[in-house]
Amino acid sequence: MQFVSILALRQQHLQPGAFGRSDIYIVCRLRPLSFELNPCEKEIKACQWMNLEELHNHKDITPITKRITTLALHGLHNGFDTVDITKERFKSVYKGLEYYLYHRNIGNL
Template identity: 45%
Template sequence: MYIICRHSPLTYDINFSTQECLRCEWQELTELIKISSTTPITSRLARLLLHGLNQGFDKIDLAMEELPAVYSGRFYQLYHRVLPPALKH
């Protein structure tokens, strides 16, 4: 499962593990889309994010609904496409 989170960084300094990465840098989405060596999933994610920035993230996001579990005090998170109000019971 690939999960995208949109956050604002506290700093633009990058401190990465050289044991896990060869290189790490910030990229503009428009530039990331053009790089031929980008993996297919990274290219698709960059295109989705750029579409969300331009058209609104409601066009690409999944809704999250928190529902009570059978165990007292516990909850499940259900991710799905936005449903019409009549289907939310």
């Protein structure tokens, strides 16, 4: 997969089952380099490609997945520049190193 952008980011604190830790969930927009799936059998029970409209309208969809698919469908129909969080590369203060700043693109400032 090739990274394209961050579509959404969720953070939450003090949730039951989180072992007293904060939780960060990042949804990235990726470009597949192939459509072959190779899930780790120790970590993933099932894995499949799914039509975005089908997922969006699935009877068992969670509220967060419903919202994320709404954002993705909006991007597909109206351009992802309206929803994407993009990355900008900067040179680090440490010689020879770089880092990325992720933000909404607001043009050339």
